[in-house]
Amino acid sequence: MTTEAGCFSQDHAFPFIDTLFDYSSFLANAKLKGGIGHFQHVCHERVAIVGAGLSGMVAARELLKAGVENVTLFEANPIRNGGRLLSQRFDANMPEYIAEMGAMRFPPSEVGLFHYLNEFNIDTASVFPEPGIVDTEIHFQGEAHKWLAGMAPPSLFSRVDRGWRCFLKEGVTVEGKQLQAPVSITQALKEGRLADAKESWQQYLDIFGDNCFYSALVKIFTSANPPGGELWQKPDDFALFGSLGIGSGGFQPVYRAAFIEIMQLVVNGLEDDQRLVPAGIETLTDNMSSEKLHERVSTPVLVPRTF
Ligand SMILES: Cc1cc2nc3c(=O)[nH]c(=O)nc-3n(C[C@H](O)[C@H](O)[C@H](O)COP(=O)(O)OP(=O)(O)OC[C@H]3O[C@@H](n4cnc5c(N)ncnc54)[C@H](O)[C@@H]3O)c2cc1C
Missing domain, CATH: 1.10.405.40 (Guanine Nucleotide Dissociation Inhibitor; domain 1)
Structure with a gap:
């Protein structure tokens, strides 16, 4: 079932066999309460998060919402956030042509991902062109x-x-x-x-x-x-x-x-009903980077990688 904005509702979600945890109820509750948890008082501890991929960005966002004051997100890539969500455009005049260089197909049973896609009204109504779905x-x-x-x-x-x-x-x-x-x-x-x-x-x-x-x-x-x-x-x-x-x-x-x-x-339904994000999945981390809340995250810092 899709909502008016073309996003999937959380009805598709169910506990995965490996965790048996009902993240859909947990996240539905988080939606009502404005975050996945709250400190009783403002938390003055400094928090460092390494990596501004989707995981790091979600962690920063939720910690800020929960009442942590000082969050620094360290990112090795000096040019962009998003990590393995990378939607490459070929021509600025034709933004509809995108090559997803990382994640590209999204089954609605990925309840956590769809929770955030829906929060930003990112359209997921298009079916991914799987074999046999298209010629x-x-x-x-x-x-x-x-x-x-x-x-x-x-x-x-x-x-x-x-x-x-x-x-x-x-x-x-x-x-x-x-x-x-x-x-x-x-x-x-x-x-x-x-x-x-x-x-x-x-x-x-x-x-x-x-x-x-x-x-x-x-x-x-x-x-x-x-x-x-x-x-x-x-x-x-x-x-x-x-x-x-x-x-x-x-x-x-x-x-x-x-x-x-x-x-x-x-x-876990991860091969079922795959969705495409027509605007590019990177719009999710782009949206997170540009929201007001993110201004409170310290500027991403370049950290040398050690191998
Ligand atoms: C080719 C490909 C196809 C995929 N297809 C799908 C798909 O179809 N559907 C799906 O759901 N998932 C898919 N995935 C998986 C999905 O992209 C990842 O699970 C998800 O993006 C991981 O997000 P993350 O934030 O955990 O990690 P990442 O996106 O890897 O982010 C980690 C970030 O940490 C930074 N970093 C690393 N080390 C340091 C350091 N020492 N200091 C500072 N910063 C550091 C990196 O630069 C990066 O920005 C695919 C992945 C790839 C590569």
Whole structure:
């Protein structure tokens, strides 16, 4: 659901499986109270924050709001704040053309980020042009395969696409244990059934705790009852799935990442409904830098980096 300003509401937020903490209620409360916390009296302690990326800027802002008088934000970059939020414009006359050099796609389940985007009325109504959301070409072994917007992926990828979708919806039986469907774990989180979500997640940790993404896929899709009903063949189907990915593009480069980390992305909704910030995500830190409150932060200071 979007608000009039084109920003997403916090309805999309839910506790993440790794923290089980309801940041949406916490931040909704912060909105009502004008900050995430308050000192009883003005705090005269001097506070130093290293780094004027989004984390440092939010920390400075919240500390000032809470009643800390003296905040210094140290930033190594003499030219700009924002860190890894960097929206590069090509031509001042065409500000709508932006290359996001760092963060670029934002799922509404990133509740903290959306809290601040909404505070500054930054438009997040546009859908990110993910593969299959817009016309896409998947290049596989030197050949281009067209994937038209809103359609199923090219037929070459059908088996692995079907298998992965079935796994998300139905779960899998591995080592004699029936694992809950990832979507049902997300649903439990959304409905506040945190104990259920935790119990189901624990099974994933027990079975896949030592697996990388690739070896877990092998366990799942070469098992006796693979999701989707078809065994995946090695190496071809795994190469196809590596190119197709799970929403945001090919996942082959992260085949060596921990399976649990990938599943955290999935269960926490971090691959769902990605948003684009048409004005550039850097507008968030730009807005923070130029608000009245920020005038009370000591001028960013250049600190030599030590390596
Ligand atoms: C290519 C890329 C793509 C990404 N894509 C996404 C995405 O699509 N969606 C998403 O949500 N996230 C994405 N991210 C991650 C996101 O950009 C970061 O999580 C976020 O910007 C981190 O903010 P931060 O303030 O914690 O750190 P940073 O932005 O890294 O800020 C740290 C700041 O500290 C400064 N600093 C460092 N050392 C010192 C020092 N010794 N003294 C003074 N200053 C110092 C740096 O100059 C910098 O300004 C992406 C990141 C990258 C690089």
